[in-house]
Amino acid sequence: MTALSPDTIAALGDALFDALESRTPVAPLTDAYPDMAIEDAYRIQMRMIERRLSHPGAARAERVIGKKIGVTSQAVMDMLDVRQPDFGHLLASMALPEGEPLPMDRLIAPRAEGEIAFLLKDDLTGPGVTPDQVIAATEYVLPCFEIVDSRIRDWKIRIQDTVADNASCGMLVVGAAIADPRSLDLGLVGMTIMRNGEIVGTGAGAAALGHPAAAVAWLANTLGALGIPLKAGEIILSGALSALVPLAPGDVLSMTIGGIGSVNLVCSGARA
Numbered sequence: 588m589t590a591l592s593p594d595t596i597a598a599l600g601d602a603l604f605d606a607l608e609s610r611t612p613v614a615p616l617t618d619a620y621p622d623m624a625i626e627d628a629y630r631i632q633m634r635m636i637e638r639r640l641s642h643p644g645a646a647r648a649e650r651v652i653g654k655k656i657g658v659t660s661q662a663v664m665d666m667l668d669v670r671q672p673d674f675g676h677l678l679a680s681m682a683l684p685e686g687e688p689l690p691m692d693r694l695i696a697p698r699a700e701g702e703i704a705f706l707l708k709d710d711l712t713g714p715g716v717t718p719d720q721v722i723a724a725t726e727y728v729l730p731c732f733e734i735v736d737s738r739i740r741d742w743k744i745r746i747q748d749t750v751a752d753n754a755s756c757g758m759l760v761v762g763a764a765i766a767d768p769r770s771l772d773l774g775l776v777g778m779t780i781m782r783n784g785e786i787v788g789t790g791a792g793a794a795a796l797g798h799p800a801a802a803v804a805w806l807a808n809t810l811g812a813l814g815i816p817l818k819a820g821e822i823i824l825s826g827a828l829s830a831l832v833p834l835a836p837g838d839v840l841s842m843t844i845g846g847i848g849s850v851n852l853v854c855s856g857a858r859a
Contacts, residue, residue: 591620591627600634603752606738607635610695613738617745628750635753636676652822653677654810655733656802657754658746659795659826672796673746674806675754677822683760688855689734689834694757697736697834699852700827701780701788701842703773703799704731704761707821711803713811718800721807724819727765728773728799730842730850733824734758735831759824764848771846774798778828780842783858790828792844799825835859 591599599616606613616631617623640649658664658672683689691697708726736757739748749755773792780788796802802825807817817823832840836856843849 590624591630595620596627596630597634599751600631601638603631603635603738604638606695607639610693612695612740615739615743615745615748616751617747620747623747623751625747625750628747631751632675632753635751636678639678639680648679650679651676652679652682653824654806654817654821655754655756655759655824656795656806656826657735657749657756659802660828663827668746672802672805672826673750673754674809675750675756677756677759677824681756681758683734683758685760685762685850686853688853689758689760691834691836691855694734694736695738696742697734697757697854698831699780699834699840700733700735700831701778701790701829701844702731702733702824702827703776703792703795703844703847704729704759705768705799705803705823705825707817707819707823709819710816711807711811712816713804713808716804716807716811718798718804721800721803722768725768725800728768728847729765730762730844730847731824732760732840732842732850732852733827734760734834734852759822760850760852761822762848762850764850766847768800773800776847777845778842780829780832780840782832782838782840784839787832788829788842792828794828795826802826
């Protein structure tokens with residue numbers, strides 16, 4: 588694959604930032620650059636993140652608060668024809684307090700994922716991090732809705748597109764319930780998502796690379812090879828436990844994970 592020039596990487600990162608700000612999606616980047624390398628896609632992601640961190644008026648308040656892992660389920664891997672996860676950055680502006688309506692006017696085509704979030708009490712620096720070390724470094728786990736969104740038109744994404752687009756991250760809502768990951772088997776916990784009173788998703792912890800802690804270990808090792816640690820105090824989203832749930836104005840969702848607890852989500856606006 589031919590590496591993209593620094594000017595092209597900057598232009599594509601700027602285009603995704605502009606799409607985020609204007610809520611106007613862009614064509615898939617891989618339409619114009621079908622041979623884009625994953626490494627270049629991550630460089631585009633970093634350009635987009637840098638723009639968000641330095642955006643006028645947000646610079647002092649905006650900061651990285653954690654990471655997210657994507658493409659952990661077999662269904663999504665098959666859809667994108669890849670066999671490895673990806674990652675993106677979580678920023679302070681993405682975190683929505685539970686009970687506050689999800690601002691649908693800030694999003695393009697949002698979908699909800701039910702996940703287990705890890706709050707770290709110790710740094711994790713790969714390579715060589717094991718799932719047991721992830722558990723030992725975790726303060727507690729929490730139920731979380733990740734609201735994925737795509738700045739790529741109509742969700743027509745290949746792996747390079749979603750990587751460049753910060754792993755399609757939109758927002759996150761973390762529940763107040765907490766649990767000690769040493770007191771339960773996170774691979775066996777069951778999850779249920781309800782939307783407007785109906786069950787729309789079920790899954791288990793094993794959907795995230797066989798075990799959520801294995802997904803976090805993958806991230807620690809992948810970033811560690813680049814000299815980047817996972818830091819104490821960061822929140823890490825370990826991957827979806829069931830299929831994505833499309834959202835519409837007025838939707839009311841709840842998600843429960845056995846042994847951990849529940850989190851609720853209300854979308855702004857009125858139901859059609």
